Amino acid sequence: MAALTCTTCRRPFEGRPNRRYCSTVCRRQREAKRRAWDNLTRTAARLRQRAEVATDPRQREHLERQAARFLSRRPEGGQPEEVPT
Numbered sequence: 001m002a003a004l005t006c007t008t009c010r011r012p013f014e015g016r017p018n019r020r021y022c023s024t025v026c027r028r029q030r031e032a033k034r035r036a037w038d039n040l041t042r043t044a045a046r047l048r049q050r051a052e053v054a055t056d057p058r059q060r061e062h063l064e065r066q067a068a069r070f071l072s073r074r075p076e077g078g079q080p081e082e083v084p085t
C-alpha cells in the first residue's frame, strides 16, 4: 500500500500505486469534467471551422468570440492527460 493523492479532491489515500482516485465519487466527478471539457472543446472547434469559411467578417468575428467563450468555460481539472501528483 502506498500513500497516494486523489486526482480529484487532492486528499491522501492508501491504495495500489496505479490508483488515481480515493473513491467512486471522485472518479465520476473527474469523468464528468472530462466529458464537459471534451464537449466544449468540440463545440469550439466546430465554431472555429464555421468562422474559417464565413464570408461575412462580422459573422466570422462573432463565431470566433463564441468559440473563445466555450473554451473559457471548460472546467478546471477536466483537461486530458492530467498528471497525478
Ligand SMILES: [Zn+2]
Binding pocket: 006, 007, 008, 009, 010, 011, 021, 022, 023, 026
Ligand atoms: Zn478523492
